[in-house]
Amino acid sequence: MPHSANREQKILEILKAQGSASIQELAGALEVSPMTVHRDLNRLAEAGLVQKTHGGASLAAESAARGGCAMCGKPIHERTVFLFSLPNGEQRRAYCAHCGLMLQQQTPNAGQAMTADFLHGHIVSAGQAVFLLESELTVCCVPSVLSFGSRAEAERFQKGFGGRLANLKETLHFLHETMHASQAA
Numbered sequence: 084m085p086h087s088a089n090r091e092q093k094i095l096e097i098l099k100a101q102g103s104a105s106i107q108e109l110a111g112a113l114e115v116s117p118m119t120v121h122r123d124l125n126r127l128a129e130a131g132l133v134q135k136t137h138g139g140a141s142l143a144a145e146s147a148a149r150g151g152c153a154m155c156g157k158p159i160h161e162r163t164v165f166l167f168s169l170p171n172g173e174q175r176r177a178y179c180a181h182c183g184l185m186l187q188q189q190t191p192n193a194g195q196a197m198t199a200d201f202l203h204g205h206i207v208s209a210g211q212a213v214f215l216l217e218s219e220l221t222v223c224c225v226p227s228v229l230s231f232g233s234r235a236e237a238e239r240f241q242k243g244f245g246g247r248l249a250n251l252k253e254t255l256h257f258l259h260e261t262m263h264a265s266q267a268a
Contacts, residue, residue: 088262090115090123092189094140098133103141130156152178154186155223162204163222165230168194180214181224184258200232202240207232214254218246226261228254 090113097104097112104112109120124140127133133140151158157178165183166176170192177183180198187193196209201222213231218241221227227246231237237248249257 087123087126088185088189090119091127094120094123094127095132095142098140098142103136103139105139108139130154132156152176152182152223154178154182157223162199162201163230164206165196165198165209166206167196167209170194179223179228180209180212180230180254181226181228181258184209184228184255185262188255188258198230200236201229202231202236205232210251212251213237214249214251215241215244215246216249216254216257218244220244226257228258 093113094104094109097109106117106120106124109124110117113120124133124135128135128140133142153175154177159176159178163179164176165178165180165187166174167183167187167190168174169190175183175186175190175193177186183196183198187196197206198209198212199205200207200212201215207230209230211232213234215227215229215231215237217226218229220229222229229240229246231240234248241248
C-alpha cells in the first residue's frame, strides 16, 4: 500500500486533472480500500485542499492561489517560509519547514530548497540551515521544526525553548520516523 503522504499527493493530482472523483474511483486508482481513501480525504479536507462530496471529493479552491501553504493552507509568513523549485521553474511555498519538507518529499523532482531564518527572516539554503526540532514554541505543525541560519543563534534559542538541533538529513529522518510512528498508533 502506498504511503499516506504519497496517496494524498496522488489524490490531489487526480483531482487537479479531473476536478472531482468518486471514492471508488480513487480507491481503484490507489489500489486501497474505500475507508483508506476516506481517511486520506479527511486529512486533505482539514487542510482545506479538497471538498468532500457525497460519494467522492472535488478540488477545493487552491490554497496556493489564496497565498496559503500548499500543505496546511495557512497564510504564508515570511519569517517561517519554506520554498523549493520545480523542474518547470515554478516555486512551491510552505508556511514552515515542517510543511515544506513534507511537501518537498512528496513532490517528484523537487529542486533546491530554501528556508527563512526564524529570527531574522532572511533566506538560507535548507542544506545549510540548522533546524530546531520539538521546541516548546510551535508556530505551525507538531512536531515543531524551526530553521536558523546560524548554529550559535539556534543554540541560544534552544536554551530558552528546548528541543534538539539537527541538520537537513537528520530533520528529514526525524519527520519520516515521526510520520511512521503516528500511522502505527
